[in-house]
Amino acid sequence: MKQLNFSAIGTGGIFKTIQFMINKNKRAKLACVVDINEESAKKWGEKLNVPHCCSTDEFYEEHCEDIDAVYVATPHFTHTAMLDDAIDNNINVFIEKPLTTNLEDAVRIVNKAEKAGVKIGVDFQNRYNPQAVNMARAAQEGYLGKIMYGTVNIPWKRTQKYYDVAWRSKWDTAGGGTLITHAIHMIDILIWALGNPISVTGKFATRKHEIEVEDVGMGIIEFESGAIAQVLSSAANDPGAGTHLSIFGEKGNVIFGGSILSQTRWQRIKRKRYPLNIKGLPLHYYKIVDAFISYVMDNKPFNATGRDALPITAVIEAIYKSSRTGKEVKIDTSIF
Incomplete structure (x- = not known):
């Protein structure tokens, strides 16, 4: 079975829940972690036995080749840049809310992603x-x-x-x-x-x-x-x-x-x-992660684009x- 390879960008707070849901899903795995906090990036990289890095520049230059999607859990003001970077590298995105902090950026990002064939999911669990x-x-x-x-x-x-x-x-x-x-x-x-x-x-x-x-x-x-x-x-x-x-x-x-x-x-x-009709753990976060995987891998409908x-x-x-x-x-x- 093909797996969807995720990289996480941001390892605080809700990341702990979502990384668990990704790794509990047989169709996905977390393959890299990124955080500007070197200690946190290293801790999670070692815990999950995956590469880690401390900047998105390093990630896109050295670690993104086999990544299908990034999971973004960073402060609100960074979301637009995170989305732009992923779209520019043709990588799908599952992002915490809000999509962006203003409507102008949100409209531009959505149109840009659709034109590039990149799928965006928002964690409206x-x-x-x-x-x-x-x-x-x-x-x-x-x-x-x-x-x-x-x-x-x-x-x-x-x-x-x-x-x-x-x-x-x-x-x-x-x-x-x-x-x-x-x-x-x-x-x-x-x-x-x-x-x-x-x-x-x-x-x-x-x-x-x-x-x-x-x-x-x-x-x-x-x-x-x-x-x-x-x-x-x-x-x-x-x-x-x-x-x-x-x-x-x-x-x-x-x-x-x-x-x-x-x-x-x-x-x-x-x-x-x-x-x-989603099998697996009876948890909202598991269900939305599983549905996002189906959205990317099988082009199935997704409730939170x-x-x-x-x-x-x-x-x-x-x-x-x-x-x-x-x-x-x-x-x-x-x-x-």
Whole structure:
């Protein structure tokens, strides 16, 4: 069986989970690790018994010949350069969110990748969470009836220590605060369920932490279907609470969330299931990695492509713009 050879760029945080999922998949292997932190690169290279290097220049010059895809888990502000480098070297990309920190770069990257025949996947793992899949598919096919509105509520607690990782606290390096870092996953599922957004009104503020970016953000989104949705994301709550995404239709409602996003409540309608048909570990991260492998190797449909990330990027950017200008922001759906 042919395997998809990955190189990881960035070995902190979520990398530990994704490298495990790659190496647990019989159709893939992690063949190289890259990190500007020499100690971390060496540690993981030795642990996984693979080559390691401390710069992407070194990787592309010396180690990329047999690599099919890079997994990118680096700070937000580096994503555009990481994507450009991979596309220029004709290597597919599986990248942590956000795709990029602004819509202009995101559109350019997606168009460039498609023209080059390079596939981009974004780690929106809830698109392979069975509970989220059931809710989104039910809304898409009209099982809930005409959608009236949706809500996203993310009342999280983040300490100052969380933002003392310097790049997270600044606009230039993070691209934003709780909206682009935390709410992005639920905005993703909301858009997946309800379709293209056409206008946004938003407000953000910094209420608690010593940071440039927002720790409270709100948005009202209008969709082509006529549905509207409210988004609230906070990193300033104490105590924090669980995330919830709710969709209210004329025939019934679905409430998705919980502390580990593993619960849905179906109101006035019977629960409906849409099997993913992915074998292996019953974990969202495993499923999205496996689906990305199939996307690259077998050209099978993938739920979280670079193009799928465009409306998400557009909405978050529009919330920021609306807050700064005090005006509603229209979204050009032709770029999606």
